[in-house]
Amino acid sequence: MSPASGSPAGTPPHEPGSRRSLQNSRALRWAMGIGAAAVIGVGLVLLFLLTLSTNNRELYERNYARLFVINMVVAGVLLAVIAWIAARLLVRLRRGKFGSRLLVKLAMIFALVGLAPGLLIYVVSYQFVARSIESWFDVKVEGALDAGVNLGRTTLDVLSNDLASKARGASALLTETPDAAAGLTLERIRDQLGVNDVVLWSNAGQMIASVGQSKFLLNPERPSAQQLRQVRAQRATSVVEGFDETGGTDGSSAPKAHIKAIVLVPTSNVGLLAEPRFLQVVQSLPPQLVNDALAVQAANREYQERALARNGLKRMYIGTLTLSLFLAVFGAVLLAVLLGNQLARPLLLLADGVRQVAAGDLTPKAVLQGKDELGGLTRSFADMTQQLADARNAVDLSMAQVVAARANLQTILDNLTAGVIVLDAQGRIESANPGATRILRVPLAAHEGRPLAGVPGLEAFAERVQAQFEMFLSERGQHGLDHWQQSFELHATQSPFSQDAITLVARGAELPDATRLLVFDDISEIVSAQRSQAWGEVARRLAHEIKNPLTPIQLSAERLEMKLASKVEGTDQALLKKSVKTIVDQVDAMKRLVNEFRDYARLPAAELKPVDLNALVLDILQLYDADNATVAVQTDLAPDCPLILGDAQQLRQVIHNLLQNAQDATESAQKAHPEADTPAVLLRTQWIPSVQRVRLVVLDHGTGFPEHILKRAFEPYVTTKARGTGLGLAVVKKIADEHGARIDLTNRVTDGIIEGAQVSLSFATSPNVAI
Incomplete structure (x- = not known):
C-alpha cells in the first residue's frame, strides 16, 4: 500500500532491506489486483444472473433468496478488504509515516469519484425499475381514474x-x-x-x-x-x-x-x-x-388496493439494485485505494524530496523514468536540487571568503599600531582593537557596550571626541567634509617629564550604519624627535655663543697667576692660586659642556660599512680593564654574530656612553650598600636568525629609571644624574636612528623589585657578507 515501502522507478535499491521491501510491495499489489479482478468477475456474473431472472418471474422468485445471499457474501468480502485497507492506512497515519495523509486524501477523493456516478446510476435505475413494474398494469385505466379524480376535485374547487x-x-x-x-x-x-x-x-x-x-x-x-x-x-x-x-x-x-x-x-x-x-x-x-365523484373515488381506491401486490416485486428488484450498487461502490473504493497508491508514489517522492531539501539535505534525489508529466516533474525537481546544491556550495565558498576576509581584516586591525574604536551615536563602545588598548592603556574590551566617557581616565578625551563629532556632523553638509582630524594630550600633568603624558592625533568619520569610526595614533615619539631637533638647534647656537669667550677667560686667569704669583706671599698667594685654579677648572667644565652641545648638534652622517661588532667591543673594553674601571665590565659575546652595517666611530661612542651610564648607575647604587660587593656591568651580543638582526645589550645593577623618565629618557637634558647634562642617551638615540637600529630601554624587575636597567640595540646585518 505504501509507496515509500519500495524504491521508486528509476532508482534501484542498493540495500537488501530496500530490495525486500520492493518485492513485498510488488507481491502485495499483484495479490490485491487479482483479488479485485475476482470480485469484479463475481459481480458481473451475479448481474448476469439477475438479468436472466428478470425475464422469468417464477425463476426470479424461486432463486431470489440465493442471489441475495451470494450478493451479500460478495459485498461482505469487499467490505472486509476495504476495512483491512482502511485499518492499515489508519495505523500508518497514527504512526506518522510520511505520505499517510496524502494516501488517505487520494483514497477519499477516488472513492467519492466512484460513489457519485454510482449513486446517479442507482437513482436512474431505481426510477427505471419502478416505472417498468408500473408499466405491467393498465396505464390508461389508472390514468383515467386519476384524471377523473382530479376532474372532480377541480370541479368542486371551481364551484x-x-x-x-x-x-x-x-x-x-x-x-x-x-x-x-x-x-x-x-x-x-x-x-x-x-x-x-x-x-x-x-x-x-x-x-x-x-x-x-x-x-x-x-x-x-x-x-x-x-x-x-x-x-x-x-x-x-x-x-x-x-x-x-x-x-x-x-x-x-x-x-x-x-x-x-x-x-x-x-x-x-x-x-x-x-x-x-x-x-x-x-x-x-x-x-x-x-x-x-364518489364512484370515481371508489374505483381508484379499488385499483390501488389491487396494485399493492406489485410492491413486493418492486422491493425485490430495488433490493437487488441496491446490492449491485454496494458491489459497484465497494469495487470503486478498492480501485480508488489502488489507483491512489499509484498516483501518490511520484507525489510522495516529490514531497519527501521537498522535506529533505527543507531540512538542508541537497544530496541527489531519486527520479521516475516514466514519460508522463509526473516523471518529468521528479526529474526537474532533481535538477533543481542539484542547482540548489551548487548554489549553496557557491554561497558557502563566498561565505568562507567573507569569513577569511573578515579574519584578515581583524588580523590587520589587531596588528595595527594605530588605535581603532567604533562608537554608536550615543558614544558607546561597540568594538576596539588591541592598538587602542595599548595606546590608551585601558582594557577597552572590558568596556564594550559602555560609553567611552565612562571609562576611567578617558572622560576628558571622550568629551572632546564627542564635541568633534557633533561639530563635524553639523558642518558636513555645508563644507562637504568626510572626516575630522584633531590632536589630543592625554594624562598631561605639570611635569614635562610625566611618563603618562600621551600625544595623540585622531581622525573621525561616520560609517554607513550611523556608527562612528575613531582612528588615532600615538605621536609622542614624533613630538620627542621634533623636540630633540629643536634642542639640537639650541645646542648649536649655545655652543657658538659660549665657546668664544671661554679661551680668553682661561688665558687671562693664567696670565694673572704668572704676573702676581711672585708679588704676593703667604695666604694671598694661596688664595690667588686657588682662585685661578677654580677659574681654569670651571672653564674646562664649560668647554666640555660646549663640546657635548657641539657633538649633539653637529653629529656627522653615519658612513655605514661592514663592522665586526664583537671585535669593536673587545677593542673598546681595553679601556675598561680592572686598572682603569671602578666597576668591572663582563662580556657575553655570541660567536656566530655576522658583520653589521655601521659606522665604527659612532658605534664606539654609543658603547662608551652606555658603559659609562651603566657604571655610574651601578656605582651610585653600590654607595647605598657599601658592605656588598660591587656587581659587574654585563655587555652581551646576540644573533637572532628569525629576524636576521644582531642585538647589543648592556645591563647594569643600578636603581633603574623612574617611571616618569622611561618614556623621555632619550630626549636631551633628561637625566637622573646630579651633574649629568642629559645628552648621553640622546646622542645614542640619534646614532641608533642613523643606523636604522631599534633601541629599547627597560627596567629589570624580579618579584616586583627593580634590579637595574637594560638598554638594547638591534642592528641589520651586512648583505655583502655571508652568514
Whole structure:
C-alpha cells in the first residue's frame, strides 16, 4: 500500500532491506489486483444472473433468496478488504509515516469519484425499475381514474371559488344594513345567488339573522374559530362538506354534499367600535355530481388496493439494485485505494524530496523514468536540487571568503599600531582593537557596550571626541567634509617629564550604519624627535655663543697667576692660586659642556660599512680593564654574530656612553650598600636568525629609571644624574636612528623589585657578507 515501502522507478535499491521491501510491495499489489479482478468477475456474473431472472418471474422468485445471499457474501468480502485497507492506512497515519495523509486524501477523493456516478446510476435505475413494474398494469385505466379524480376535485374547487366570489359581492349589500334589518337583505341575497341557506354571524360567532334551512334549526352549526380567523386574514373562505357521509351511488341515496362559503362583511365604520360581521352562504351540490365523484373515488381506491401486490416485486428488484450498487461502490473504493497508491508514489517522492531539501539535505534525489508529466516533474525537481546544491556550495565558498576576509581584516586591525574604536551615536563602545588598548592603556574590551566617557581616565578625551563629532556632523553638509582630524594630550600633568603624558592625533568619520569610526595614533615619539631637533638647534647656537669667550677667560686667569704669583706671599698667594685654579677648572667644565652641545648638534652622517661588532667591543673594553674601571665590565659575546652595517666611530661612542651610564648607575647604587660587593656591568651580543638582526645589550645593577623618565629618557637634558647634562642617551638615540637600529630601554624587575636597567640595540646585518 505504501509507496515509500519500495524504491521508486528509476532508482534501484542498493540495500537488501530496500530490495525486500520492493518485492513485498510488488507481491502485495499483484495479490490485491487479482483479488479485485475476482470480485469484479463475481459481480458481473451475479448481474448476469439477475438479468436472466428478470425475464422469468417464477425463476426470479424461486432463486431470489440465493442471489441475495451470494450478493451479500460478495459485498461482505469487499467490505472486509476495504476495512483491512482502511485499518492499515489508519495505523500508518497514527504512526506518522510520511505520505499517510496524502494516501488517505487520494483514497477519499477516488472513492467519492466512484460513489457519485454510482449513486446517479442507482437513482436512474431505481426510477427505471419502478416505472417498468408500473408499466405491467393498465396505464390508461389508472390514468383515467386519476384524471377523473382530479376532474372532480377541480370541479368542486371551481364551484367553491365561484360561490365565495359571489358571496363577497353580495356582502356589500350588508355594509350599511343594521342587524335589525338584515333579514330582508339576506332574503334578497339568497334569491340573487340561488343558494339554499344564508346566515349572518357576529364577530363572537352569534347568529344575527338567517334565511333558508338554518332558520328552522334550534342549534345551527357555527363557524369554527379557525374558519373565522382565516376569513379575517383572507376575507373569504369556502369548503366542500358532506362527501365523508355514507351513501350509495344512485341519486336517491346520495349524501347531501354542499358548498359552504364564509365572507367578511365590509363596514363603513372606522374605529375600535366597528365590530366585523360574517356572511355564510350554503349551496347544495347536484346529486348526480356527488354520485359521479364518489364512484370515481371508489374505483381508484379499488385499483390501488389491487396494485399493492406489485410492491413486493418492486422491493425485490430495488433490493437487488441496491446490492449491485454496494458491489459497484465497494469495487470503486478498492480501485480508488489502488489507483491512489499509484498516483501518490511520484507525489510522495516529490514531497519527501521537498522535506529533505527543507531540512538542508541537497544530496541527489531519486527520479521516475516514466514519460508522463509526473516523471518529468521528479526529474526537474532533481535538477533543481542539484542547482540548489551548487548554489549553496557557491554561497558557502563566498561565505568562507567573507569569513577569511573578515579574519584578515581583524588580523590587520589587531596588528595595527594605530588605535581603532567604533562608537554608536550615543558614544558607546561597540568594538576596539588591541592598538587602542595599548595606546590608551585601558582594557577597552572590558568596556564594550559602555560609553567611552565612562571609562576611567578617558572622560576628558571622550568629551572632546564627542564635541568633534557633533561639530563635524553639523558642518558636513555645508563644507562637504568626510572626516575630522584633531590632536589630543592625554594624562598631561605639570611635569614635562610625566611618563603618562600621551600625544595623540585622531581622525573621525561616520560609517554607513550611523556608527562612528575613531582612528588615532600615538605621536609622542614624533613630538620627542621634533623636540630633540629643536634642542639640537639650541645646542648649536649655545655652543657658538659660549665657546668664544671661554679661551680668553682661561688665558687671562693664567696670565694673572704668572704676573702676581711672585708679588704676593703667604695666604694671598694661596688664595690667588686657588682662585685661578677654580677659574681654569670651571672653564674646562664649560668647554666640555660646549663640546657635548657641539657633538649633539653637529653629529656627522653615519658612513655605514661592514663592522665586526664583537671585535669593536673587545677593542673598546681595553679601556675598561680592572686598572682603569671602578666597576668591572663582563662580556657575553655570541660567536656566530655576522658583520653589521655601521659606522665604527659612532658605534664606539654609543658603547662608551652606555658603559659609562651603566657604571655610574651601578656605582651610585653600590654607595647605598657599601658592605656588598660591587656587581659587574654585563655587555652581551646576540644573533637572532628569525629576524636576521644582531642585538647589543648592556645591563647594569643600578636603581633603574623612574617611571616618569622611561618614556623621555632619550630626549636631551633628561637625566637622573646630579651633574649629568642629559645628552648621553640622546646622542645614542640619534646614532641608533642613523643606523636604522631599534633601541629599547627597560627596567629589570624580579618579584616586583627593580634590579637595574637594560638598554638594547638591534642592528641589520651586512648583505655583502655571508652568514
